[in-house]
Amino acid sequence: MLSIGxxxxxxxxxxxxxxxYAEIGLIIPDEINPENGYRYYSIDQLERMLFINRLKSYNFSLDEIKTILESNKLQDKKLYISLMKKKKEMERQVQEYNQILNQLNDDILNVKQGNAMMSYLENIDVQLVEVPKMNILYIRKRVHEYECEDEAVRCFNQLVRRVIDNQLTITAPPMSLFHSEEFGELGLDYEFALPIKEQVTGSREFHPHLCLKTVIRGSYSQLSSVYTKQIEWAEKNGYENNDALFEVYVNDPEQVKTENDLITEVYYPVKKKEKR
Known part of the structure; x- marks a missing residue:
């Protein structure tokens, strides 16, 4: 037996x-002296504690670890799925940190060369274009910020299944429309859509008319900068927003090697401001 120390x-x-850990039932002392309350652990419990520490190093929560420990086998399917899920989360975090590091290096270089840190905005191209009418198959729902990515995958998969089941014709890449200005308690008003040739139940006509268009190559983290540049362009040139903002995903995130290969078209529907 080993003392707690x-x-x-x-x-x-x-x-x-x-x-x-004993209070929450994660690892309970093998023996507690009733006279002095001293706690003792068995040699066998060392491996359990090492297992807990290992899962903690992978950023598993204590609740998640407890659930895994309560399963019949430590190396069962549930553990495997949990580890794979955590691996994907960590890979995503590494990608995000790499993007932030690259951005930080660019900012350091800009400042070193005597440029404003936000000078990168000058390289964002904004074009005024007329977007033709299209027919879209859509799913519109409220989505919380933390579930946007997973919900987008689910909804686009549902739309693709509808296309296949009903032998429809996709005419352009998938797109997302944003109908609310901010995240509320119920989430953001999202519309996931696929442009199709046919008019069927669950489709609608969409005609944004005049839009500001920007094409970006790389991470979706650039989107806020693009929106900022488009709004500034509109204000400077006498235009105002006229409809839901939307993004067109030219290529599939699952099909590119890195986020640097992503291509996204960002549209900001506008109309000329009325003279007062």
């Missing part, structure tokens, strides 16, 4: 943490 030292976990 010995167990703490071997596993690099504080005694305070071990007491908390």
């Amino acid at each position: 010995e167990f703490s030292k071997i596993c690099s976990v504080s005694t305070k943490t071990l007491r908390y």
Whole structure:
């Protein structure tokens, strides 16, 4: 048997943490002396503690770890799925940090060369174009910020299944329309759409008319900068927003090697401001 101090030292976990883990049922001392309350752990529990520490290093929450420990086998299918899910989350985080690091390096270079840190906005191209009428198959719903990516995948998959099941003809890449200006308690008013040739149940006519258009190559993190540039362009040239903003995803994120290969068209419907 190992005292709580010995167990703490071997596993690099504080005694305070071990007491908390016992409270929540994560790892309970094998024996507690009824006279003095001293806690003792068995040798067999060392492996359990190492397993907990390993999952913590992968950013599993204590609730997630407890659920895994309560399963019949540690190496079962549920554990495998949990590890794969965590792996994808960490890969996404690494990508995001790499993007931030690249952006930071660009900003450092700009400042070093005596340029304004926000001078990159000058390289964003804005064009005034007339977008023709189209027919879209759509799903419109409220989506919370944290679920946007997963919800987009689900909705576009549903739309593609409708196209296949009904033998419809896709005429352009998938797109998202944004009908509300901000995230509320119920989320953002999203419309996921596929332009199609036919008019069927679940489709509608969409004609944005005059739009500001910007094509970006690379991460979706650039989108806020594009919206800023388009709004500034509209204000400077006497235009105002006239309909829902929308994005067209020219290529599939699942089919590109890196985010740098992504191509997105951003549209900001406008009309000429009325003279007062």
